[in-house]
Amino acid sequence: MEQRFPWKISHLRDHSSILDGTASPDLVLTDAHYLNSSLHQWMKGNIWIYQDRIVYAGSSMPEKMNGTEIIQLKDKWIVPGYIEPHVHPFQLYNPQSFSEYAAARGTTTFIQDNLMLLLLCDKKKALPFMQQFKASPLNYYWWSRLDSQTELRNEEDVFTNGEVLSWLDDPSVLLAGELTAWPKLAEGDDLLLSWVQEARLRYKRVEGHLPGASEKTIAKMTLFGVTGDHESMTGDDVWKRLEQGLAVTLRHSSIRPDLAQLIRELKEKQLHSFDSLMMTTDGSSPSFYESGVMDQLIKIAIDEGVEPIEAYHMATYAVAKYYRLDYMQGMIATGRLATLNILSDPKNPVPESVMSKGKWIKKDGVVQEQEFQPDWSSIQPLDIKWDIDHDDLQFSMPCGMNMVNNVITKPYSVSIDASVNELSRDHDESFLMLLDRHGEWKICTLIKGFASDLGGLASSFSNTGDILLIGKSKQDLIDAFNRMKEIGGGIVLTDKGERLHEIPLALGGVMSDQPMETLIEQEKELRNVLNNRGYAFDDPVYTLLFLSSTHLPYLRVTQRGIYDVKKKTVLFPTIMR
Helix, strand or coil: CCCCCCCCHHHHHHHHHHHHCCCCCCEEEEEEEEEECCCCEEEEEEEEEECCEEEEEECCCCCCCCCCEEEECCCCEEEECEEEEEECCCCECCHHHHHHHHHCCCEEEEEECCHHHHHHCCHHHHHHHHHHHHHCCCEEEEEECCCCCCCCCCHHHHCCHHHHHHHHHCCCEEEEEEECCHHHHHCCCHHHHHHHHHHHHCCCEEEECCCCCCHHHHHHHHHHCCCEECCCCCHHHHHHHHHCCCEEEEEECCCCECHHHHHHHHHHCCCCCCCCCEEECCCCCHHHHHHCCHHHHHHHHHHCCCCHHHHHHHCCHHHHHHCCCCCCCCCCCCCCECCEEEECCCCCCCCCEEEECCEEEEECCEECCCCCCCCCCCCCCCCCCCCCCCCCCCCCCCEEEEECCCCCEEEEECCCCCCCCECCCCCCEEEEEEECCCCCEEEEEEEECCCCCCCEEEECCCCCCCEEEEECEHHHHHHHHHHHHHCCCEEEEEECCEEEEEEECCECCCECCCCHHHHHHHHHHHHHHHHHCCCCCCCHHHHHHHCCCCCCCEEEEECCEEEECCCCEEEEECEEC
């Protein structure tokens, strides 16, 4: 059986011997102000660290300090390492590149979505792939998805009872969800309900996905076993969830940058304390993180008048308590992991130094090189051994998809002649095709509002890892597809035979193997090129991801065909190639 507690009996005896004065700690941080979350105040004292653990925090110094490093931190402030409780680690970046970037700004614990692992790995390899991250100096925890948030052709093969239960049994899995299929739960899906109950029996949390939900719906989901939700868009939404006993995570993301407004509205409603709330960036697009990760959210909260201790708790202690991790992290106290951020000012959450599990991630402003690197062999490069030609590009669908914003698409009646090889650039309608990543099926329609002057875009980045083609010219679509195939997956833009931009996605055709800094510049250029070609919105990464996502209204293009979300029906099925 896997060891569930990080320290063996022999380790615990070693730790206690330091308190007895018969052994020395490795490191003592002295004379610092540190956040004592139990007392809800700043304390002045010393923190003893041995290997990966705080063995004492208080006013005393060790009796024995043979070989102990002592760091004087007068006029410094120490807070726990920040926790991102709702990570989608596949928005072009990957779990490692995102966490390395975030850790340099103090976010060292990640509670992560497992959806892409299920879709990109062989089922038997997904869980072992996740477990290797336990060797990292950073802290990785995971979700167990219960649904795909789209219409898969083989969902019953991906989300089997055995597979779901095996994930829920793993100690690193802290929650079930997010539950985008909650309407099925409400309408009588007893298998889904049984999984929610299995999660609760294992003391896991269950994360909802309830945008715009009524009080009655929230109450019903709470009865079924949902414990928290991150989809509040107004202060009233937050209030309704708190009234029904749900834990609430305030969101500030690239498509919903709501945090400041939510705090203002909650203050207007006379919310007395914020430190039981949590915060998330909800898997934002890469360039959103130029301003930081959880440090960015803490700063927004402080700037909006949240008392600093409460703001830090929203990204540390509150998360740890909710997920039952406070015995090990989320606070600075005896027995916890030595995961700390050292600040120059309590009102500035960007740390000078970052420690995780007793190892320096950043020291005195310098990021330290880390040894841990994951084995990516379970996620194979996208190896397409088939071609497309003009015969595949037949667009005769009477119903197209009209973009309302970054992620919402409504149906519209196609009135133009789509049988031509190239559409006019005088309007904003483009060809849209979803292709099976294995080349077995396709669905063709038109999309309105994506661009008015783009020849072709090919993307293996999508909700399911299938291939999206969007553009005005069939030849440019073929050119973009061929280039995407050549680079082993990615996003490629072409026009009139010219390659405009590309983002290689070497990990399964969905995630980049490049550092976040490189990826941020690539994504900014993607947005710039598309904006210049008529894309009127601000987050093309999420546009591509959510074209297939059936947890959003109103029309989606899925593996099963063009899907009406409200009616829960396939309007036009996919066809075999």
